[in-house]
Amino acid sequence: xxDKPVAVITGASRGIGRSVVIALAAEGYDIAAxxxxxxxxxxxxxxxxxxxxxxxxxxxGLDISCTTCQKEVVANILExxxxxxxxINNAGVAPLQRNDVLEMTEESYExxxxxxxxxxxxxxxxxxxxxxxxxxxxxxxKPVIIFMTSVSAVRSSTNRAEYCISKSGLxxxxxxxxxxxxxxxxxxxxxxxxxxxxxxxxxxxxxYDKLINEGFVPQKRWGLPEDIGKAVASISRGDWNxxxxxxxxxxxxxxxxxx
Ligand SMILES: NC(=O)c1ccc[n+]([C@@H]2O[C@H](COP(=O)([O-])OP(=O)(O)OC[C@H]3O[C@@H](n4cnc5c(N)ncnc54)[C@H](OP(=O)(O)O)[C@@H]3O)[C@@H](O)[C@H]2O)c1
Numbered sequence: 663x664x665d666k667p668v669a670v671i672t673g674a675s676r677g678i679g680r681s682v683v684i685a686l687a688a689e690g691y692d693i694a695a696x697x698x699x700x701x702x703x704x705x706x707x708x709x710x711x712x713x714x715x716x717x718x719x720x721x722x723g724l725d726i727s728c729t730t731c732q733k734e735v736v737a738n739i740l741e742x743x744x745x746x747x748x749x750i751n752n753a754g755v756a757p758l759q760r761n762d763v764l765e766m767t768e769e770s771y772e773x774x775x776x777x778x779x780x781x782x783x784x785x786x787x788x789x790x791x792x793x794x795x796x797x798x799x800x801x802x803x804k805p806v807i808i809f810m811t812s813v814s815a816v817r818s819s820t821n822r823a824e825y826c827i828s829k830s831g832l833x834x835x836x837x838x839x840x841x842x843x844x845x846x847x848x849x850x851x852x853x854x855x856x857x858x859x860x861x862x863x864x865x866x867x868x869x870y871d872k873l874i875n876e877g878f879v880p881q882k883r884w885g886l887p888e889d890i891g892k893a894v895a896s897i898s899r900g901d902w903n904x905x906x907x908x909x910x911x912x913x914x915x916x917x918x919x920x921x
Pocket of ligand 1: 672673674675676677678679696697698699702704724725726727752753754755777810811812813854855856857858859860861862863
């Protein structure tokens with residue numbers, strides 16, 4: 663069994679997931695980093711960065727929407743490290759095309775829901791079961807599960823309904839898991855990013871630059887992946903141990919209702 667705590671991060675190859683990996687490696691976690699492929703440039707440069715922090719790096723290939731593949735992945739991580747202390751359910755996608763809700767296709771709906779909602783829910787279920795068992799085996803074991811949702815969980819965009827619906831569902835998944843797992847001593851939280859500068863928003867840079875300049879984001883800047891990495895490190899470290907089911911919105915003030 664690994665002496666150090668272990669963090670599993672999905673969508674680790676770039677963007678928010680990558681920053682979470684670095685923040686948790688610096689925090690003293692060994693890392694299991696999940697992306698669809700372990701051979702991408704992102705995964706190849708991530709390994710040495712994690713090791714520079716004195717942490718171990720275990721790259722794992724998994725399409726999170728493949729719920730039948732998840733069991734083997736959990737088993738492989740446990741074989742490598744013997745424990746999982748933190749799960750960051752971060753992998754997610756936008757629709758391939760933005761279409762008005764009246765034109766939304768079933769194909770796009772199913773793709774987004776399988777990756778953003780069904781996959782993370784059943785991955786959390788499998789890891790939660792292992793955490794319940796691990797709690798009996800490890801003294802001073804403080805398991806944490808984090809769901810990466812979005813401000814779109816509670817804000818409508820009529821041209822990407824499937825994304826909003828998936829994140830809204832994931833937000834409730836976080837609440838239900840928090841409720842059930844409070845009985846087991848597992849902390850569950852939702853991290854809800856605002857507009858963050860990553861590949862996901864790169865195509866919309868001009869649109870968001872303009873909106874941010876006009877004050878759409880009260881703190882008047884893009885969110886950075888590091889903003890999310892720091893929040894995740896704080897929750898994982900135990901700074902919020904009496905706050906299960908909490909929603910941490912990291913959005914530069916988009917949560918402020920203005921008149
Ligand atoms: N950027 C924002 O403004 C923003 C705002 C709110 C919420 N979020 C949420 O934050 C999370 C990360 O977003 P990001 O901006 O960092 O996105 P990103 O830069 O596009 O990165 C997405 C990550 O998810 C992985 N991924 C995609 N499909 C996957 C699948 N089927 N199975 C496993 N991994 C998969 C990608 O890995 P590979 O492609 O290498 O496999 C990549 O590591 C997402 O859940 C997103 O919805 C983002």
